[in-house]
Amino acid sequence: MNSNDFYALCKSRRSTRLFRDEPVPPDVLRRIIEPGLEAPTACNRQLWEVAIVTDPDVKKRMSKHGDANVQSYLYDAPALLALFYDTRMESRNPCYTPYVTMGMMAHGILLAAEAEGLGAIYLGGIQNPAGMARALDAPEHLRNLGVICVGYRDDDPPEPPRRSFEEVTHWNTLKGLKKKCHPDIRPHVWSLDQLGDFREKVLWYKGVAFDAKTLHSNPDQRFSKRMQYFCTRAGQLIGRYPVARVLDVMPHNGDTVLQTLQMMPTGIEKLFVYELTSGTLQFIKERLDRLLDCEQVEFLLNPGTECLRIPLEDGAVDAVLCYERPGQFDDPLPLLKEIRRVLRPGGSALLSVSNRWYPHLTRYKRSWRKNYALGVNWNYGPARMYAPGSIRQKIEEAGLRVTSSVGFIPAESTIIRRLIQWSAKTKGFNLSDRLANLFCQYRPVSDWRKSFCNMLVYEVVKGSHD
Amino acid sequence: MTEYAGDRPVALSKAVARLESWFSSIRDERGYYGPSVGANGWNMAYCGPSFDWKYEGLFRAYAARGQSTGKSIYLDLIGQDVDAILRAQWRNGCFSVSHFENNPCEGGMPHEPAMLSAVCRVLPLLDTHGNGQLSRVYDVIEKYVSEYLIRLLWNKTLRTFNSWPTSDFVSYNPHCVASALELLIHYAALTNAGDRFESYILEGGKSILASQITEGPLRGGIPAASLDCGEVYPYWAIRCAPALRLLAQKTQAAEFSNALALLMEFVRPYAGAVTTCPRAVYADRPPCAFPFIVGAGADMVLRLLDAELIDRDAALRQAESLIRHQLPTGAFRTAVGFGGRKRARDWRDFMPVCGWQDKIYALLSLFSSGESPDAEGVTPFETEVRVLWRRVQFRETADEIVLKKRNGATLYQWRKKTPWPSVCLL
Numbered sequence: 075m076n077s078n079d080f081y082a083l084c085k086s087r088r089s090t091r092l093f094r095d096e097p098v099p100p101d102v103l104r105r106i107i108e109p110g111l112e113a114p115t116a117c118n119r120q121l122w123e124v125a126i127v128t129d130p131d132v133k134k135r136m137s138k139h140g141d142a143n144v145q146s147y148l149y150d151a152p153a154l155l156a157l158f159y160d161t162r163m164e165s166r167n168p169c170y171t172p173y174v175t176m177g178m179m180a181h182g183i184l185l186a187a188e189a190e191g192l193g194a195i196y197l198g199g200i201q202n203p204a205g206m207a208r209a210l211d212a213p214e215h216l217r218n219l220g221v222i223c224v225g226y227r228d229d230d231p232p233e234p235p236r237r238s239f240e241e242v243t244h245w246n247t248l249k250g251l252k253k254k255c256h257p258d259i260r261p262h263v264w265s266l267d268q269l270g271d272f273r274e275k276v277l278w279y280k281g282v283a284f285d286a287k288t289l290h291s292n293p294d295q296r297f298s299k300r301m302q303y304f305c306t307r308a309g310q311l312i313g314r315y316p317v318a319r320v321l322d323v324m325p326h327n328g329d330t331v332l333q334t335l336q337m338m339p340t341g342i343e344k345l346f347v348y349e350l351t352s353g354t355l356q357f358i359k360e361r362l363d364r365l366l367d368c369e370q371v372e373f374l375l376n377p378g379t380e381c382l383r384i385p386l387e388d389g390a391v392d393a394v395l396c397y398e399r400p401g402q403f404d405d406p407l408p409l410l411k412e413i414r415r416v417l418r419p420g421g422s423a424l425l426s427v428s429n430r431w432y433p434h435l436t437r438y439k440r441s442w443r444k445n446y447a448l449g450v451n452w453n454y455g456p457a458r459m460y461a462p463g464s465i466r467q468k469i470e471e472a473g474l475r476v477t478s479s480v481g482f483i484p485a486e487s488t489i490i491r492r493l494i495q496w497s498a499k500t501k502g503f504n505l506s507d508r509l510a511n512l513f514c515q516y517r518p519v520s521d522w523r524k525s526f527c528n529m530l531v532y533e534v535v536k537g538s539h540d
Numbered sequence: 541m542t543e544y545a546g547d548r549p550v551a552l553s554k555a556v557a558r559l560e561s562w563f564s565s566i567r568d569e570r571g572y573y574g575p576s577v578g579a580n581g582w583n584m585a586y587c588g589p590s591f592d593w594k595y596e597g598l599f600r601a602y603a604a605r606g607q608s609t610g611k612s613i614y615l616d617l618i619g620q621d622v623d624a625i626l627r628a629q630w631r632n633g634c635f636s637v638s639h640f641e642n643n644p645c646e647g648g649m650p651h652e653p654a655m656l657s658a659v660c661r662v663l664p665l666l667d668t669h670g671n672g673q674l675s676r677v678y679d680v681i682e683k684y685v686s687e688y689l690i691r692l693l694w695n696k697t698l699r700t701f702n703s704w705p706t707s708d709f710v711s712y713n714p715h716c717v718a719s720a721l722e723l724l725i726h727y728a729a730l731t732n733a734g735d736r737f738e739s740y741i742l743e744g745g746k747s748i749l750a751s752q753i754t755e756g757p758l759r760g761g762i763p764a765a766s767l768d769c770g771e772v773y774p775y776w777a778i779r780c781a782p783a784l785r786l787l788a789q790k791t792q793a794a795e796f797s798n799a800l801a802l803l804m805e806f807v808r809p810y811a812g813a814v815t816t817c818p819r820a821v822y823a824d825r826p827p828c829a830f831p832f833i834v835g836a837g838a839d840m841v842l843r844l845l846d847a848e849l850i851d852r853d854a855a856l857r858q859a860e861s862l863i864r865h866q867l868p869t870g871a872f873r874t875a876v877g878f879g880g881r882k883r884a885r886d887w888r889d890f891m892p893v894c895g896w897q898d899k900i901y902a903l904l905s906l907f908s909s910g911e912s913p914d915a916e917g918v919t920p921f922e923t924e925v926r927v928l929w930r931r932v933q934f935r936e937t938a939d940e941i942v943l944k945k946r947n948g949a950t951l952y953q954w955r956k957k958t959p960w961p962s963v964c965l966l
Contacts, residue, residue: 095696130697137697150697305644306585310960336636337588337644337959365630480965519965 083189090193093151093225097128098192103153106190106224110182116171121163122179125156125210132209139205140197140221148197151223155183156206158216176219183222193227196220269402270350270379300529301326301397303482304426305333307531308395311424312338315392321346321384321416323396323409328358330397335366346391348374348384382408386416394423398529400465401427401458410472417536423474426531427460429481429524462525466532474534481524482531555863556605556908559901562870562892563598565918565938566956571624572598572894573957575941577874578641579773579819579833582888584952584966586644588959590637590895591628592651595621595658597839597898601905603662608908618662622673625659626680633688640895649703650719650779653689656681657719660726681727689720690740700747701740711767714751715776717744718783725786745787748780749799758823760806770823775836778807778843785847804849807840811850814840814858830877831889834865835896838903845906852906859903867892868919869936872900879926887925887943887966890934927951927966 075083103126115121127133136156137149157180159172180196187194200206203218212218244251312318312334320342325331331347345368349355355373362368374385394413400406413423460468462479469476524530566573571589576582599618606614628635630646638648638655659677666673692705695712701720703713721744724737751766753759761772762780781803788796810817814837818827838859845855865873871892879886918938925934927943932951935942943952943966954961 130699133697150695302583302642302644303585306960306964309586309588309644310962310964313958313960333644336646337586365632367631 083185087184087188088193088231089195090223090225090227090229090231091148091195092227092229093193093223094228096152096226098153098224098226102190102192103155103224106183106186106192106194107155109186110179113175113178113182115175115179119163119175121160121172122176123158123160123212123216125154125158125212127154127156127210128152135209136206136221139202139209140200148195148223149221151195152225153223155222155224156210157219157222158207158212159219160215161217162215173219180220180222187222187224191226192224193229194222194224196222270354270376300426300482301329301333304395304397304424304529304531305330305337307480307533308334308393308424309337311395311422311533312342312393314422315341317341317343318393319344319346319391321348321386321391321394321413323348323384323394323413324350324399325358325395326397327354328361330395331358331362331368331371332365334395335362335368335371342370344391345371346374346386347371348376350376350379350382382412384412384416388415389418389421390416392418392421394421396423396425398426398428400425400468401460404458406458406465406468407472410469410474414473414536419536422477422533422535424531424533425469426529427465429459429462429526429528429530460530462530465530469532469534474536476532476534478533479524480531481519481527482529550909551863552859552904553908555866556901556904558866558870559872559897559904560870561917562897563894563901566894568957569620569624571621571628573959574894575891575954575961576641576643576895577878577888577891577893578895579831581641582891582966583641583643584891584954584961585964586637586959587954587961588637588644589624589628590640590643591625591635591655592638592640592648592895593654593658594895594898595625595655597835597900597902599658599662600842600902601898603665604902604905605908606665608905615665618665619673622659622662622666622677625655626673626676629680629683632692633684633686635684647688647705649693649701649713649716652684653716653719653723656684657723657726660723660730663730678731681723682731685724685727685737689723693720694740698747699743701744711765712747712751713765713776714748714762715764715779717748718780721745721748721783722786725783725790741787742791745783745791745796748784749795752799752802754802756823758806758821760802760804761821762803771820772806773820774807774810774817775819775833775840777803778840781843781847800847804847807844808849810840811844812854813861814838814844815861830880830882830884831875831886832877833875833896834862834872835874835893835899838862839899842899842903842906855903856907859907862900862903867936868921869938870918871897871936885923885925887927887932887934890923890925890936891941892936 107124107126110124111120111122127136133149133154136154140149157176159176161172164172184194184196198220200218200220206218206221207216308330312320318341320334322331322334322345325347328347331345334342334345347355347358349358352375355375359373362371377383377385394417396409396413400409403409410425413425417423462481466476466479519527563572571591572594573587573589575584575587576590576592577584598621602614602618606612606618625635628637630636634647635652635655636646637644638651639645640648640651642648659681663674663677666677689701693701693703695702698712700712701717703716721741724741724744728734728737728741747766748762751762753761753763753769753772758769758772761774762777763769763771764773764776781800784796784800784803787793788800815832817832817837817840818829819831819833821827841850841855841858844850845852850858862872865876867873867890869892873889874891874893874896875889876882877884877886878888918936920935920937922933922935925932925943931946933942933944933946935944938956940953940955942950942954944950950963951965952961953963
């Protein structure tokens with residue numbers, strides 16, 4: 075192997091998430107593990123142990139201790155390499171030497187797997203390392219530090235966007251290093267191209283396969299009551315027109331498009347799908363092509379990354395759908411103005427945004443003072459949380475008139491659900507039978523209580539004389 | 541409410557005729573319209589055609605009615621419904637809007653395999669009827685089975701079927717697996733492709749056996765989710781019975797017939813009167829009685845009858861006991877006690893749902909006489925119900941369903957045969 079081969083190998087390595095149902099021969103497993111055993115190790119302690127698992131029952135036991143809800147399918151891989159280190163040899167230095175050592179070993183294995191033409195993925199999100207150790211009958215002094223799934227690749231992972239050499243490296247000093255956009259959860263520090271770039275990264279990370287099999291961590295959010303509610307409202311709105319021309323603004327990886335098309339197999343003359351970046355648009359296109367006949371769908375790309383412009387003529391569509399996207403812009407006014415521009419006079423739009431005042435504890439802590447928040451985790455990206463009054467003001471500023479506003483998922487449901495969960499754990503005191511039948515979960519409200527809902531849906535119209 | 545007069549054939553036939561009138565108020569060539577209310581939630585927003593387990597009962601009833609009345613209209617309805625089902629398939633094999641209370645979403649379990657099993661059962665009728673759909677039907681089922689059921693839902697490690705394309709490694713739903721197996725067994729029999737699905741059928745069947753509780757107070761029960769060994773929902777449990785019976789017949793293996801016998805032992809206490817069947821029974825606390833879903837009760841009777849745990853007379857008595865839940869519109873109450881007690885009059889109790897009415901229709905059709913009285917049309921019905929603590933007026937007519945607050949504000953309004961309600965705050 076010359077140096078170029080090595081560089082190409084490093085560049086071509088991808089995490090594989092779908093494996094063929096074909097066992098990996100023991101000698102191949104041996105060949106890919108051995109380079110890992112050559113990894114640098116402090117004082118040559120070689121504190122690693124590797125459990126090679128091919129027994130389905132053991133895999134099943136292991137999966138319960140990984141991030142089972144979202145990554146369990148990965149334990150279907152033909153071979154699992156559970157990595158352990160010997161805690162007796164752990165030197166308690168501030169550089170976490172055992173972790174670094176095991177990381178270097180894991181990378182050796184991953185590169186070797188790539189060189190062998192195998193697919194592999196390192197799973198670091200082990201929720202219960204002690205449980206994982208127990209599942210493998212490991213002695214007490216061994217601690218699990220992840221699992222590598224190995225097998226013959228049955229997917230073609232896209233090339234993940236990487237930060238460049240120039241962006242990452244700093245000669246001689248890190249002084250003056252500017253805060254990058256991505257670690258910041260305030261949307262106003264993000265430029266349009268950064269937002270587009272991030273959304274492609276999220277798309278890649280989320281890994282929704284075209285056939286609707288969710289390959290990574292996020293469950294299909296189309297099953298969320300929020301999106302279902304939004305989409306049925308969208309159906310109501312589109313249904314008002316005999317044959318509608320509809321624009322979907324930045325659909326969630328095509329989710330809202332799928333919903334709209336299955337609700338409205340007829341009745342849509344043209345469904346425009348607008349996106350910021352070509353990668354995202356291509357993803358949506360391929361996904362829809364694999365699932366549905368969608369001749370009436372036309373894909374629109376934002377021209378360049380300098381400004382936000384929907385490539386449609388003025389008054390080109392009857393209805394616009396925009397699910398939770400205004401929240402990704404610190405100032406949604408340009409987007410709202412574009413929506414108004416492409417709407418025909420008298421046309422309607424459905425917009426939804428997260429509500430700042432929703433008493434969700436995780437968000438609440440972050441959003442109370444700062445007016446912005448992350449979602450559940452980084453994959454959702456930054457989002458501005460709007461108070462009902464402020465987003466309404468923006469909508470009206472853009473020249474649109476709000477005809478109805480409805481809140482979704484009242485706080486009362488969350489409280490009752492928590493009460494049920496708590497009581498179910500309390501012996502002899504279970505409210506679930508009673509309360510589960512009583513309370514109305516996910517009920518939209520149109521009165522003052524919408525201020526305490528976590529999603530606000532606005533139906534707006536463009537005046538007929540505009 | 542209908543007062544049952546006691547004249548058995550007349551009362552049953554009348555009930556069937558009125559229910560048929562109600563069905564005609566929500567049906568067109570695209571399918572059956574209406575909201576969905578299930579045990580775990582509801583979807584009041586999307587009311588367009590949906591493709592779920594409603595076809596189990598509908599096809600069974602249409603076949604029975606076609607046979608007893610000799611009228612071709614029932615076969616025509618089957619043909620029309622099958623056409624609608626064929627049109628609803630996606631390129632990856634699954635069907636649009638098949639998630640019942642989670643609609644509009646595709647890929648509903650056990651709805652899709654249950655629907656296709658129903659199609660398989662009426663295929664001989666379609667064949668006789670000669671409407672030229674047969675080859676398309678086979679293509680559609682083949683696509684669902686190979687592209688979706690086996691490719692996306694089969695869990696290689698658990699060796700059973702998931703309920704979602706995202707595999708959930710640690711748990712599965714035995715009643716969903718049972719529906720999938722029913723489909724595979726029916727389809728394999730139709731296509732003489734027994735070997736092709738052999739391993740899926742056997743291993744899926746074993747996963748049902750593995751989830752069955754074999755000792756303790758819930759002995760014989762099959763939990764709705766394989767890991768929930770502390771609670772059994774009798775209705776979901778008995779949905780596993782047909783698959784176990786088919787497996788026992790197919791394999792002649794004692795383990796399946798024993799499991800079926802054990803399951804029947806579990807449901808035997810409720811066999812005498814399904815209206816007393818609790819929603820859930822627990823290992824460590826008293827059962828949860830409500831809600832009693834009337835359609836689920838009817839389906840239990842059918843399955844008990846199919847399993848020969850009760851005879852026709854007993855089934856007839858139970859069918860008669862359900863007639864008191866028929867409303868003037870012709871539809872039956874969806875449930876009793878959604879509000880947590882019998883007299884709660886929760887709005888969900890009265891909201892008619894096609895996916896439950898079909899099961900009552902199938903049961904009553906078994907016993908109705910050949911000639912049905914002239915349909916009376918849908919008589920308007922109005923009653924006071926509760927939405928949480930609020931008193932609300934519920935009204936159903938031939939054209940719409942409306943819920944209004946006492947101050948006149950509309951909470952819900954759906955014009956029948958339209959895909960969306962004009963007002964939806966439920």
